Amino acid sequence: MFDFLMGYVMGERTAARAATMARAAAGASAGAVAGEFHDVNERVDRLILVVDAMWSLLKESGWTDEQLKARILEIDSEDGVVDGRLTPQRHRCTKCDSMVEPGRSTCTYCGADLAAPQSGPTDGI
Numbered sequence: 001m002f003d004f005l006m007g008y009v010m011g012e013r014t015a016a017r018a019a020t021m022a023r024a025a026a027g028a029s030a031g032a033v034a035g036e037f038h039d040v041n042e043r044v045d046r047l048i049l050v051v052d053a054m055w056s057l058l059k060e061s062g063w064t065d066e067q068l069k070a071r072i073l074e075i076d077s078e079d080g081v082v083d084g085r086l087t088p089q090r091h092r093c094t095k096c097d098s099m100v101e102p103g104r105s106t107c108t109y110c111g112a113d114l115a116a117p118q119s120g121p122t123d124g125i
């Protein structure tokens with residue numbers, strides 16, 4: 001089961017990130033690129049650890065591989081495309097109700113701070 005999860009997690013995202021980094025390498029030093037890859041590898045290793053820990057806890061509680069696969073597909077399809085990844089979606093500003101592009105921590109229109117406090121096992125990954 002863990003192989004299935006890692007294949008799902010590592011597939012297209014890793015390839016896309018590698019392609020992006022390769023394009024960036026044209027204008028960066030080899031040392032900077034190697035550092036970026038090292039950082040990505042460390043983040044993936046931490047993510048794998050967290051996923052493995054969470055799944056082991058869930059299995060101890062009776063959850064099955066089939067249930068996990070079904071939930072992964074359910075969550076994957078929430079952005080409208082089953083493609084093995086979550087595509088960040090635009091969201092509404094809590095102050096002025098304007099649509100805000102994914103990844104922005106402030107509203108483009110009114111400047112409201114939209115950063116959500118984070119707390120959980122994936123903090124810092």
Ligand SMILES: [Zn+2]
Pocket residue numbers: 093094095096097098107108109110111112
């Ligand atoms: Zn706003």
